[in-house]
């Protein structure tokens with residue numbers, strides 16, 4: 001309970017979150033970048049950047065480009081790999097996030113890799129569960145995203161389910177033809193929650209050349225333009241699954257934006273791009289929510 005404000009705490013995936021605000025995956029790293037900039041323990045929780053089996057250097061710079069509607073990024077899932085994350089990064093974070101919950105974002109380049117990462121982190125001290133980033137190219141099927149294929153989604157979630165009893169949230173792309181149908185596939189395979197949405201594929205060209213503004217060429221669109229897309233996805237998943245736990249992400253910049261997601265039934269709300277631009281924003285939004293401000 002906050003002093004002088006309303007109690008925003010809630011139970012989600014069997015855990016107590018002191019408020020609904022999460023830092024979205026990839027935009028807070030493993031928390032170290034935010035030390036001294038924001039109080040991690042004020043958050044409802046933090047979702048780590050994607051963790052893969054092997055370390056990944058990521059894509060060529062530049063990795064982000066701004067435009068009027070938001071941002072384009074292609075970080076390439078850079079991360080230290082599951083072993084270092086387990087031995088160094090998570091213990092550091094868990095020692096600082098005593099009230100904030102930690103969710104680990106997991107990625108794989110084969111179905112088995114997802115399961116292996118989950119198994120190696122299963123029961124790691126201080127973590128509340130996993131978020132499966134299904135927007136990853138399936139290297140054994142010509143690079144189509146796993147999350148676009150219901151058989152792959154079923155296999156990834158079921159494989160991870162078999163390797164942990166901890167909560168699993170399946171994170172879906174906003175460009176699926178039927179997002180709630182994919183949420184049902186994930187649920188039936190053992191997912192406890194759905195995170196919507198990830199970024200939308202996009203391309204911006206550098207001026208006067210045919211090259212992309214990002215080192216990788218194309219990337220993922222995030223930021224304000226995603227707000228109505230994410231709210232609709234969250235609403236439809238809640239409706240069609242009959243009230244499955246949903247983490248709403250996309251385009252949040254204010255307490256009013258957070259309320260959009262909460263009003264359609266999301267239990268938690270992630271902030272990504274806006275917190276990258278202004279790391280103090282999540283705390284301000286929490287304060288505004290407590291005070292009932294916009």
Ligand SMILES: Cc1cc2nc3c(=O)[nH]c(=O)nc-3n(C[C@H](O)[C@H](O)[C@H](O)COP(=O)(O)O)c2cc1C
Nearest residue numbers: 024025026049050133197198222223250251272273
């Ligand atoms: C720089 C950057 C890195 C990201 N990395 C990840 C990631 O590792 N795993 C993941 O599931 N989503 C990742 N995302 C997607 C965000 O978690 C979020 O779903 C998306 O950006 C929409 O939220 P926003 O509009 O608040 O940024 C990343 C986004 C950005 C901008």
